[in-house]
Amino acid sequence: MLTETTHVVWKDVLQPGHTYGLRLSEKAGEVFACYTDELKNQSENLELAKKLPVCRGDGGTYYFTVHDDPAPPKLFARLELPRTAYLNGPNPFTLVIEYTTDSHKPFVFDKSRSPLSVTNFCSGFDLHCIDQLIDCQDNATGEKVEWGAVFVCWDGDPHPNFPHDDDFVEISAGKPWRFECTLEKLENEKEYVRSMEGLEAGRTYKARVDGPSSFTRWQYGKKEDLMAGTRQEKMARWEVNMEKLGCLDVERIEEDLYFETVA
Secondary structure, eight states, X not given: OOOOTXXXXXXXXXXXXXXXXXXXXSSSSOOEEOOGGGOOSOGGGSOGXXXXXXXXXXXXXXXXXXXXXXXXXXXXXXXXOOSEEESSSSSOEEEEEEEEESOSSOEEEEOTTSTTOOOOOTTTSSOOBGGGTEEEEETTTXXXXXXXXXXXXXXXXXXXXXXXXXXXXXXXXXXXXXEEEEEBOOOXXXXXXXXXXXXXXXXXXXEEEOOOSEESOEEESOHHHHXXXXXXXXXXXXXXXXXXXXXXEEEEOOOOEEEEEEO
């Protein structure tokens, strides 16, 4: 399926203001699955042996409404980190994810309930494991780093009814936003997520940015205006039609970074 919603092919077949239903045909066309690393330019070029059978189950019909509004701005994520990680030394190892956008018009997005959130629980924020932020593997063996992880079960939703002001980020083409996370030699269970455990001395590691793939709540404007007033006023102001605005997709700038570990 073509998911680029601004592509001309959609404009030729869909009309704004109409609601459409989408489902698999019971019989027409061939349905198969394949691994993405085997997918070339077109699925028809795949060898028959690589096509995996798919059962046409009753998955129901999915409905969506077409809006004739501008596409949401895009976010781009890029990773920065030091070339050397001192596993036992005093030098901090801080990884940075810099977010930029193609929008010259400022907007604010909500990063709560994500690994970037400032919400502080006994498990150490909404960040449960470093692999929520970066994809990291041993450069020689290709094995992924097994980072420490902390998960806590709650009887109810521990998040506040409305996010903290610091979970709302203003960004524009001339105003990027940087998320920082420092890894240390930690033994406290509360901070175990940010431990350097999983890294071995004398190795070279390859890392690239991961992080959230999208943010579902945002709107144009400046943070000082959108977050002004009482909590009730903020909640009312952020009751926006996200189906019409669309979500903010994050495009990861795939640039492999390398760092060495020192005992």
